[in-house]
Amino acid sequence: MLSGENLIKEYKKTHPGSEKLHERAVKVFAADGATHQSRILKPFRPYITHAKGSRKWDVDGNEYIDFVMGHGTLILGHSHPAIVQAVQEQMAKGVHYGENHELEVEWAELIKSMLPMAERVEFCSCGQEANMMAIRLGRAFTGRRKVLRFVENYHGWADELATLGSAGAVADEVSVIPFNNLNRLEEELAKKEYAVLLTEGGGAHMDGQVPIDTDFVRALSDLAHKYGTVWVLDEVVTGFRDAPGGWQSLVGVRPDLTTLGKCVGGGLPVGAVAGRADIMEGLNPEAPYERRVNHPGTWNANPLLSSAGIAACKLYQGGEPQKVARQRADYLREKGNKILKERNVNGRLYSRTIVHFYVGPIDYEPSDDTMPPTRDIEKIMAPTAAATQGRLCLHLLQRGVATMDGEIFILSAAHTKEDIDQTVKAFGDSVDAMIAEGTLSQA
Numbered sequence: 110m111l112s113g114e115n116l117i118k119e120y121k122k123t124h125p126g127s128e129k130l131h132e133r134a135v136k137v138f139a140a141d142g143a144t145h146q147s148r149i150l151k152p153f154r155p156y157i158t159h160a161k162g163s164r165k166w167d168v169d170g171n172e173y174i175d176f177v178m179g180h181g182t183l184i185l186g187h188s189h190p191a192i193v194q195a196v197q198e199q200m201a202k203g204v205h206y207g208e209n210h211e212l213e214v215e216w217a218e219l220i221k222s223m224l225p226m227a228e229r230v231e232f233c234s235c236g237q238e239a240n241m242m243a244i245r246l247g248r249a250f251t252g253r254r255k256v257l258r259f260v261e262n263y264h265g266w267a268d269e270l271a272t273l274g275s276a277g278a279v280a281d282e283v284s285v286i287p288f289n290n291l292n293r294l295e296e297e298l299a300k301k302e303y304a305v306l307l308t309e310g311g312g313a314h315m316d317g318q319v320p321i322d323t324d325f326v327r328a329l330s331d332l333a334h335k336y337g338t339v340w341v342l343d344e345v346v347t348g349f350r351d352a353p354g355g356w357q358s359l360v361g362v363r364p365d366l367t368t369l370g371k372c373v374g375g376g377l378p379v380g381a382v383a384g385r386a387d388i389m390e391g392l393n394p395e396a397p398y399e400r401r402v403n404h405p406g407t408w409n410a411n412p413l414l415s416s417a418g419i420a421a422c423k424l425y426q427g428g429e430p431q432k433v434a435r436q437r438a439d440y441l442r443e444k445g446n447k448i449l450k451e452r453n454v455n456g457r458l459y460s461r462t463i464v465h466f467y468v469g470p471i472d473y474e475p476s477d478d479t480m481p482p483t484r485d486i487e488k489i490m491a492p493t494a495a496a497t498q499g500r501l502c503l504h505l506l507q508r509g510v511a512t513m514d515g516e517i518f519i520l521s522a523a524h525t526k527e528d529i530d531q532t533v534k535a536f537g538d539s540v541d542a543m544i545a546e547g548t549l550s551q552a
């Protein structure tokens with residue numbers, strides 16, 4: 110059986126080209142040869158040469174069903190024909206005019222048409238830049254400095270966004286509190302010190318590895334306003350992935366500012382802030398000096414990116430790609446959980462178009478598999494769980510399935526039912542191998 114020591118041996122045997130590249134990479138990239146922390150894996154992740162639709166291929170000719178999907182950017186799948194055509198045509202017309210152009214206007218209009226709260230839109234280069242801009246706008250609007258965030262919510266790695274206490278990060282003006290506790294939140298907001306309350310769409314980590322209560326979310330706008338704080342909803346992952354109106358349309362909330370990224374660029378790097386005109390007015394050069402926010406950025410809404418963003422947003426508008434991705438995710442969870450339950454494994458698949466793999470005690474069986482089988486954040490985020498998920502990641506890679514850290518399966522409209530059937534087979538085989546080698550526990 111492909112388990113225990115055999116797994117690493119077999120993996121190395123079938124990935125000699127990737128191993129050679131990894132040996133070169135560790136001499137240039139300090140993070141164990143990787144250029145993003147989620148691409149670190151022992152012994153190494155595969156080196157990819159090309160991708161199409163739901164699949165990607167590595168330097169050794171191994172094929173993978175891809176559930177990393179560009180870290181969540183590719184809800185349309187790899188190299189969607191509409192994006193390829195738009196980018197190829199625009200490439201020939203110019204990548205960067207250093208001037209205003211019609212494409213940026215059209216793109217922002219498309220975003221506005223999907224997000225009712227988007228009275229104004231502003232572009233930047235990635236999701237964390239959007240969060241940085243939203244914080245700056247909130248500070249300029251309120252005249253306050255402090256930022257309030259929730260535990261485990263991810264917004265980027267810049268000073269005010271990083272995990273508190275991270276080496277090198279200066280976050281003197283940031284407080285982090287638990288979520289799903291309105292009294293605790295009100296206690297903090299009532300200090301009337303906070304410019305911004307920054308929260309992640311769907312809950313903490315990639316559309317809700319740790320889900321947030323919808324009743325709690327629905328109270329955020331009024332509570333923030335009661336104490337003069339701007340509520341920023343980070344929809345970098347969920348924006349147009351969960352629905353044409355974003356996660357906020359599913360929950361029925363209206364934040365003051367929404368930050369966007371990932372899917373909005375159709376696979377090219379983007380960030381955007383959308384929201385209330387009075388707050389965004391800080392970007393107007395005629396705003397009073399003490400409220401004025403500068404907004405340079407070499408790559409803001411460049412024509413190449415705008416062409417991809419327009420092509421993608423036109424497809425998102427009708428909601429079809431989101432619907433297909435959700436159907437595939439539902440199918441994966443249903444089949445995967447059947448395997449886990451049959452084997453009596455301490456683990457479940459849950460959430461929406463980004464499927465999370467929970468490893469730990471089953472505290473209750475939720476009524477549907479959008480929720481994890483525990484309410485305990487410590488159990489969901491347990492370091493022991495991460496080790497098990499990492500092992501699953503390697504098992505799945507060796508069986509032709511690429512996930513993020515063995516914890517996240519990111520679905521797209523390009524995944525077919527056959528892809529999911531093949532994935533479920535690989536998942537079942539991996540689970541069996543892990544039970545046999547003793548790396549996955551049973552109840």
Ligand SMILES: Cc1ncc(COP(=O)(O)O)c(C=O)c1O
Nearest residue numbers: 235236237263264265345346370
């Ligand atoms: C919710 C959320 N916000 C912000 C970011 C940062 O986006 P970027 O990596 O584009 O800067 C991420 C990245 O994964 C994210 O998941």
